[in-house]
Amino acid sequence: MICKVNRLALGVGLVIASLAGSALAQTPSQNATVNLIRLLVQQGVLKQDQAQALIDQAEAEATQARQTAANTAPVPAPGAPGEVRVQYVPAIVREQIRDQVKAEVIAQAKQENWAQPNTFPDWVSRITFEGDVRLRNESRFYSGSNSNEIVDFAELNNSGPYDVNPNSGSQLPPLLNTREDRENMLRLRARMGMRAALSPQWTAAIRLGTGSDSSPVSTTQTLGGGFDKKDLWLDQGYLNYRPTKELSFTGGRMPNPFMSTDLLYSNDLNFDGLAGSFNHPLSRDLAMFGTLGAFPVEYSSDSASSDGFNKEDSENKWLYGAQLGASWAFAPDNNIKGALAYYQFDDIEGRRSNPCAIYDGAPACDSDETRPAFMQKGNTLMELRDLVPDPSAPTTSPQPQFVGLASEFNVLDLNLVWDTLLFDDLKLRSQGNYLVNLGYDEGKMRKRSAGALANNLDENGDIESGDSAWMLQFTLGSALDLKKRGDWNLFAGYKYIEPDALPDGFNDSSFHLGGTNAKGYFLGGNYGIEDNVLATARWLSSEEVYGAPFAIDVLQLELNTRF
Structure with a gap:
């Protein structure tokens, strides 16, 4: 159970970071985000249909965030060759992406009963049976x-x-x-x-x-x-x-x-x-x-x-x-x-x-x-x-x-x-x-x-x-x-x-x-x-x-x- 909870927390953190990074970058790295979610599927953290829905929703929200930022932000001055500029993503967008991914994955964990560390009292872990x-x-x-x-x-x-x-x-x-x-x-x-x-x-x-x-x-x-x-x-x-x-x-x-x-x-x-x-x-x-x-x-x-x-x-x-x-x-x-x-x-x-x-x-x-x-x-x-x-x-x-x-x-x-x-x-x-x-x-x-x-x-x-x-x-x-x-x-x-x-x-x-x-x-x-x-x-x-x-x-x- 501890192993699955740690894996879940790591997965959620990486997905949020990847999605936020995709929204912040001028050229989003779609492959990195997709590969990360597929890895979570292979590890048993996410199911396939949930992973696909998560990818589709994240891409839609990232596209909407970039369009909003393009319409409201000032046009940046051209930079020197090789210079990378990062656009601003509103905090509300980042929080929505993070909260939704976290809520969906934890809901699945609770439903499958592998992310509830306090389900049993402490004395149960100190008793063993044999026969x-x-x-x-x-x-x-x-x-x-x-x-x-x-x-x-x-x-x-x-x-x-x-x-x-x-x-x-x-x-x-x-x-x-x-x-x-x-x-x-x-x-x-x-x-x-x-x-x-x-x-x-x-x-x-x-x-x-x-x-x-x-x-x-x-x-x-x-x-x-x-x-x-x-x-x-x-x-x-x-x-x-x-x-x-x-x-x-x-x-x-x-x-x-x-x-x-x-x-x-x-x-x-x-x-x-x-x-x-x-x-x-x-x-x-x-x-x-x-x-x-x-x-x-x-x-x-x-x-x-x-x-x-x-x-x-x-x-x-x-x-x-x-x-x-x-x-x-x-x-x-x-x-x-x-x-x-x-x-x-x-x-x-x-x-x-x-x-x-x-x-x-x-x-x-x-x-x-x-x-x-x-x-x-x-x-x-x-x-x-x-x-x-x-x-x-x-x-x-x-x-x-x-x-x-x-x-x-x-x-x-x-x-x-x-x-x-x-x-x-x-x-x-x-x-x-x-x-x-x-x-x-x-x-x-x-x-x-x-x-x-x-x-x-x-x-x-x-x-x-x-x-x-x-x-x-x-x-x-x-x-x-x-x-x-x-x-x-x-x-x-x-x-x-x-x-x-x-x-x-x-x-x-x-x-x-x-x-x-x-x-x-x-x-x-x-x-x-x-x-x-x-x-x-x-x-x-x-x-x-x-x-x-x-x-x-x-x-x-x-x-x-x-x-």
Whole structure:
């Protein structure tokens, strides 16, 4: 709009000057005026019919002005050879020409709505919108040799407690589907975000997203359901304060502030809490970066148990994270970026309750709130309740149980990425990620996880687990981050995740359909159909590391768009 207004003002000024000059000169330059008006037509300032009318009217008025001046002005004395004399043009004539041209051009500008700088309030220019829509067809294939007795512990906690005493009931616990394939499941992800620049230092952002449930690791909505309306969730909402170019503070529900992979944190995972980050260049080719953060994972209910006189102690679970890294462009078209992080999941593990007499009317046990708010599968689990049997029927009294995490989690995370240009503009990204749970104590965990709901067992009934995970991935193509039409790349990688290397509730929900205790490969490709329109094909094949047989293959075909 500013460009058009400046062009309009320049055009009007030049036309007035040219017409006035034509009227003042003894030999008017008609070609200069006509060429100028034609230039305004080419620039889109004037339409062709308006330009012709302007030329005709200007010529008529200039001719009339010259005739009036010739009849009223004294005859000038002849001048010397080469001398140019300028006749006088009355001021009223010059003003009429100027005002009429200006009025006609500005009227057109207002009609076409490109010369009204005050149409919108100032705050509109400080707000930007962005979003993306992804359509996915997903197929899930299960091995026919999978065990059909794998408990769905997430559902057990949600719908439980579950009675583990076989003498008081015969109902099975919730079980995972492990053998029935699911093909052609159409799924949608749609996200819309708004960012407001409140000042040069302050920014507020909000993003809404789809999702089949409140899962923190996926905003994908499964279509169907009788054409029912789909839910929208608050996916992000945060404030950002940037006092300098190198320093940033964020609070609220924010994007992942750490350099990481989906081995530990799903790409859809957002963090609730506070984070501070810095990025400091040390030289032209070397920069340091880092992040500190504190994130409340879960607050226990203030009124638990809701129907008891004595309330339970507050069980507040936190994630504390610290990361330090560097980026080094050590050669032309070669860059290495690495970071070391430490994540302490405070009080996320389960806790055994004090003796709990459910049979005598106790509404709950004092460790019920230590069960995870969200879990996928894979972690070694423990029974939370220390139930006191009914002395009148000790063998048949119900034993309703919840489960919690048997291990503590203090995760050391190492990430490395190397981007390089090979030949013919072919780019390669090599990426590695290694995790180890420093809070893992095998002896302590084995004692805590004994019970009827023990999982990750070998053929002899002994618990098998581990504290480490790693991933390698390679991406090759014309672009590593696709944006334009014709961009493409291919990727392949391998993951190995032992049961208690990391909490199973926060990592990628596609590989092994989420969680830990999984190993296998993945591969696929991306192609830019148009600018900001991307087609993706992905195959993920995985099986269990320990325990009962459980192999899953997943095929995903996607169309991704962003704006």
